[in-house]
Every structure is written in structure tokens, then in C-alpha cells.
Amino acid sequence: MRQIRKIAAAPFAALVLLAGAALGLAGAASSSEWPQWLGPQGNGTSPATGVFSAGGPVRLRKVWSFPVDSGWSGLAVVGDRLYTLAADEESDYALALDAATGKEVWRTRLDPRYAAAESGPGSTPAVDGNRVFVISPSCRLQALDAANGSVVWQHHLKDEYGSGSHRRGCMTSPLVEGELLVVQVSGETENRLMAFNKASGAVAWTSKGAGRTGASSPIVMDLGGVRQVVVHYLETLAPPLGGLYGAQLTDGTVLWKHVLDKGFSFDTPLALPGDRIFLQTFSDTRLFQMEAREGKVAVNPLWVVSEPKTPGAPAVYHDGHLYGVGGDFLMCLDAATGKPVWKEKTYAGLAILVDGHLIVQSQTAGLVRVVEATSAGYREKARLEVLTPGAPGNTPPSFAGRRIYVRNAEEIAAVEVGAGEPK
């Protein structure tokens, strides 16, 4: 179900250092942003520091709430704005809110409500400079002006490029990389990646990937010195069987492909340090070692475990361990073996990583928890009931500034992270 992924070129440690320098002293407002699906690095991890590391109790406070009717698109937060997609009875629309106050800034109708997408839009906007890139459930790709929501350019992925996608409509999120906007355009009979010039909308390349279709979102990785787009797609429909392939970012040439022996999902893959790819399907959870040699990429399975199966967004990686929710349990896995180190019943939910802590949003309990990302055990620092228990939702939280942004099908909310007693 989840789409966007982006890995920064710089090694993770260097990025943290850069971010730290930009952020200044601990306790000062962090300038971290969340510009797309799964955050600035496309791995559910925020580069922010000084959020929790002052130690001491963590205080969570709900600061505003905005009602919507439907939708599970992620929340992109850049500068003082929050962008997402939602739907009412008549329309699927893009929404911009003031991130500080929750007041509506603009709303742009994208298409008549796509009825088969019963839960509303699922694609997360990608924000780059003064542009907000969105994909409606009807598969219309649009570049909107961030200031007022007006349409700068658009393409109809179905009418122009034959996107068949999932019968519930387009849920894939667009990805910005350099001058390009990359989109997984699943055809009726063929899966494709397309890259558009982000300024003009002109088609830069079309990659005829593989297989039938795909509803997940692409990520970007460097493998063997070649920057490439990696995507999880559906190789066959009956039986449904997933696969992974990598296409060169410069021109879309497909460099490698790997079909799973079983399983599929709509999940976005997660890139781990050391050229590893983590993937969750409806059947199991896997880690692959990618080996790039002499222009060829080999895909070596490292391990397959039964949990966590796909929750809708990938786990996060921290310090040799993977943290994610499977079924009703938050789990810590040893990334080397896939074996669970600890499990805690938090009910179905999705997690992101901020400053060494997991922000876990329980999908239907309405709870937001802050939990230490440590293999030592489940250590909860704070919790707050933010959304209505029982209300439907399937969106991971976003983090920007000093705030956690959450949503479900009927509400978007901002939660301020307070430092508690300063040390």
C-alpha cells in the first residue's frame, strides 16, 4: 500500500552531522522536514537531533486538529506547510494546511471522487521547492504551485500512458530525485517506471520494467556506484507473486530483476546500510544482500522470517536492528538474522524513527507512543490519545520541526513534543 522512498547520497552518519550543525543547540527548534512518503531519506527516519536526547520525561501535547472525510495519504511537511490528499463525497482533493495552526491554506480539487477507492486517496504528495507533486486515485499526476495550489503541469497516467494500476486506483507516491520526478506507472499488462522533468513535466524516460503491475512506490539506491530506482512490483497476478527490480536513474535501463518465490504486497522496500534491501509481503519478511560486480547486480537472499508481515509501511532501521509493527505487536528484529529480540503488544500500527526513538502510531487505538529504539527491550517514554479509538486509519506519522503529525480517515492532528523537565 505504501509508495515513496528516497535514500540520500551521503552516508547516514555524515547526514546526521550536517543536520546537527544546521539544527544548532539541543532544545532549539529543529528545522527538519518531511517532504515526501517515508520522509527526507525515504526510510521512515528523521534527521532531526536534540528532540529527545536531552533526556528526562517526554511530554506530548495535541496542538491542533483538522477534520477530513476520507483518505490515508501521508502528510508531507515542509517549512510552515502541511500537504496531503483527502476526499469528500464529490471530490478527491489536495490540501495545504498551516503546519503551526492547522488552518486550511488552499484546497485543489484533483478529480471527481474515485468511488472504487473506498478509503479515499492513498498517494503521498512530494514537495520540492515551490512545487507539490500529487497523484490522484484516478491516476492524474499533477504539479501544483505550493503557494496557492494552482496546477502548473499535469499528465493523465491512464489516458496518456495506459496506467491500469490497482482496481482501487493509483496509490503510488511520486519521488523527486535531482531534476526528475519518478513514478511507478503500472500498466494493464506491463509494469513501467517513468521519469518526468519536474519543472516542465516533459517525459525524461520510460522504463519497461517487468511483470504485470505494482501499487507500491519506488526508492533510490546507489548500487555498485550506479544510482538507481528500485521498485517492488507484481510479477504475476494469478497467483499473485511479487518481485524487485532496479532501473538506472539516468535513463531507466533495467539493470537487474528478482522474482520472489512467494508473496507480494503493496509495501515500499527499505534500503539498509551495506547494500541490503528489506521487504515485507503478505506472506513473510525478507532481507536481501545486493552485490554489484562488473556492471551486474546479484540478489542474494539473507533471511526470510514470518514476522512482521506487511503492515502498510516498512519497518525502520537503527543501530543494527529493525523496528516495525506486525499484527498487534511492535517488534525489534536483529537485522543480521531477522530474529525477534523483543515484542510488545501495541495493536496494529506504523512507526517512524526520530532521534533514537520510535514514534508509533496505533492505527485504530488512536494512540501515539514514543518508544526508545533500543534492543534492550520495550521502553515507552510517553503516550497520548490523539485520534478517536476505532476510527479507520492506515497512515504512518510524519515528523517535522518539533512536531509529530498524524492522521486517520477523519482527522489530521499535530502533536508537540515537549522536553519535560530540562536537565
Add this chain to the structure above:
Amino acid sequence: MRSLVRRHRMGLCFLVVMGVALGARDGKASADTSSDWPGLWGPTRDARAAEPAGLRLAGAARELWRRPIGSGYSGLSVVGGRGYTMHSDGTDDRVVAFDAATGREIWSFRLDATYRGHDGSHDGPISTPTVDGGQVFVVSPRGKLQALDAATGKPLWQHDLKADFGAAEPLYGFATSPLVSGGLVLVQVGGEKHNLVAFDRATGKLAWTSNHAQKTGYSSPVLATLAGVPQVIAVAADKVYGVRAGDGKLLWSHPAVEESSRSPLVLPGDRLLIPYWQESALLQVTTEDGTFTAKELWKKPLLRATYSPTVYHDGHLYGLNAGQLTCLDPATGEIKWRQKVYGGSLILVDRYLVVLGERSGKLQVIEASSAGFQEKISARVFNPGAASFTAPSFAGGKVFVRNLEEIVALEITAG
């Protein structure tokens, strides 16, 4: 708090120790069956309590007891002060009997290795035990039909629906609940040659078999008197049909709207509401010179098949769909009102709907009135986020609810 998740051996020891007390209790067994909830969706399999009218509601729900239970979808059947259900203890799927007044386990029978959830489903048994005449009848997700002695949990007879009758296991496992009619136990087996089958309840011997339909889904047969004739109604993948309970003779049939469906709801005036995945259909059954016909009155994308039954009260239908409680006029198909309740499932007790949220952890008591949504009681009974796919039961003046981890008894009546 004693867990219902117990090994069979321990349950037997407990039984031996309690043998004398149980014997004494049996001697004073309640003869009043009007307050029982003996199987799927209550005494008439339409999610309505048979309690006398004029129920006085309390201002709030009062919790009587709470016990842990394992994963499963099975409903809570309550007869003679004893409750029966099924769950997974993590390793095995079990049938359990408990004291309705305290929740304490009386016996536990190992039915099968646990049916593991997959592709979105959860571990554990799905169908609801049918309790009647001192016997308990269950179907396991892998198609084991088992008869047990209600007092002791001792096995009486069993059949393997796949091996013995060529039934195909549905994608998510067998969910059909057995139906008792006189001396027979009827099961919607779903095999090509043996689609709806009747067994002698005492011996398990085959009484009659029928193949009026192909396949089956997740629904259960119901008893009804239509046009003056008592019959069994079944919904199969390709048709809805009625047969004579005594010998399985086909009385009428009507093509199904689609393959996936739930059990039919019998309405006054010889009408049937059939919920399908995309729509629901209202059928009218008539008879002329002993020949039956079934006619479709309407078909609408409303009150579609979910875990919850739809109930009928005072000329209107009340059902749950996509978290909304809907009041519908069956004569016209018109929606009277709708309200978001995050349900779940519901039943009808006197003139009130008892609604359990799917993950909200909330129990609501709402007036079954076409005038509008009027909530009378709201209580948090389960952890929010924990899922329940099981309709409440009402027996002996008490509400019984379960989710995938707990079972709770409450009182909602005044005094």
C-alpha cells in the same frame, strides 16, 4: 483471574474436583430457556433476544466479570447458565464451556491444531457452537464437525467434512455453524455431492444429503416458516434456496447475486434479506398450490455482508457497514438515518441495539427507532485497537462480548 486458555488435562482435573458441586447445580438447572442464546445469532438466528418486552435500561453498563481468551471469531452461546465458545490457546483450537455467572472455565476440549490466520485473517475458530438438548455441535476451520456432551465436554461423534463428504475448504476456513432441527443436525457442508447435509444428532449417522447448490461460502443455514411451511434456508455460492428439514427436499430456489454472502435474515411477510459482498437483496417467497416461488423485491449496495448480522425491528432494518449504523425501510429500500459508530457488530435486545465496535473497544446501546440515532449507553469494554469480529450475545439478562483477547459479561438492565 483464571484464564479460559487451559490445557484439556487441567480442565478435567478441575472438573473432577468440582464434580459434586456441578451435580448439585444440575439438579437445580433452570428450565426457563427463553433467556438462552443457544447458537449463532441467538434463538432464532436473527440476532434478536427472546427476552420478554419492556426491558428497563440502566443508565450505564455494569461489568460483571472479565477473563482472558485466545484468538477466534466464534460467538458465545449461553444455555442454562453456561456459556460455550471456541478459541485458540496459541497452539490448539479449543471448545470451552464456562460458568455464565463468573466466567470460570468448566471444561475445554481440544478440537484441532490452531487454524493460522493468513492474508488478513486471524488465528482460531470461526463458527459458533450450537447448543441444544445437552449437546454441543461445532465445526472447526478445517472442517471437523464435532458433537460433544454439553455437561462434560466428552466427544460423542465427529465427521471430517473434507474427507467424508468431499467438501472444499473455503479460503479462510470453514465458518458455517451447525443448525439443530428436531432430531437432526444440519450442516452446510459445501461439497459437490453433499452440499447441505443432515445427521442424526444422537449418533452422527447420515440422515439425508442434498446437492441443490454448488459450493458454499461462509454462511449458515437458518430455520424459517415461509408461506406456512417450516423449512431450512441456505445461501450457497450460486443460489439461495429452501428445503424441507425432514428430508432435504427442495422447495424453491433463487439465483445468488454473487458468490460471497452471509446468512439470510428472515423478515415478517415471508421475506428474506440476503447480504452479499457488494449488495444486499430482499426476496419475497410465495406459494401457489403448494409450489413455491422466490422473487427479488430489490437489490441495493446497502447493508452488505460483514461480520455483523442485520436486525429487524418494528418495520425497519438496522445494520452495520463501513463503520456506519444504517436504519433502512425494507418496504422501499430507503435509508432513514445513518450514524458513524465504528462498529463492529450488533444484536437486538427488546427495542435496543447493542453495538460492539470493531476496534474502538466501545459498547453502545442505541434505540432501535426509525426516528433517528439515540444513544442510551456508551461504555469502553475492551482495549482500543484490539479487534472483535464477534456479535454480542444476550442471555439471562446479561450481555456477553468477546474480542481476540478477552471475554466480558455486563449488565445493561436497571435494578
